[in-house]
Amino acid sequence: MDSILKSxxxxxxxxxxxxxxxxxxxxxxxxxxxxxxxRNRKLxxxxxxxxxxxxxxxxxxxxxxxxxxxxxxxxQIQNFDGLFGLQPKS
Numbered sequence: 001m002d003s004i005l006k007s008x009x010x011x012x013x014x015x016x017x018x019x020x021x022x023x024x025x026x027x028x029x030x031x032x033x034x035x036x037x038x039r040n041r042k043l044x045x046x047x048x049x050x051x052x053x054x055x056x057x058x059x060x061x062x063x064x065x066x067x068x069x070x071x072x073x074x075x076q077i078q079n080f081d082g083l084f085g086l087q088p089k090s
Contacts (some may be wrong), residue, residue: 009063029078 004033029048 005064005067006060009060013059013063074081 025048029044032044038042
């Protein structure tokens with residue numbers, strides 16, 4: 001089931017255009033790159049890659065949780081037989 005949800009996520013998710021936060025990250029990364037040694041730049045890149053991976057994993061998990069919640073609610077609505085089991089008046 002998770003592979004189906006991953007396929008749905010990949011199909012429907014659209015990466016947002018550069019946000020102000022993304023622009024700040026790029027600018028700060030550039031400043032750090034200018035001031036750090038080669039070894040430290042590599043470390044910063046690994047940290048950024050790990051951060052991006054975490055964000056991607058959280059985004060996918062959020063999509064899957066939301067989809068499962070919607071599926072559960074849809075099933076509850078489909079099986080709902082009126083308030084307190086009373087049928088609506090005709």
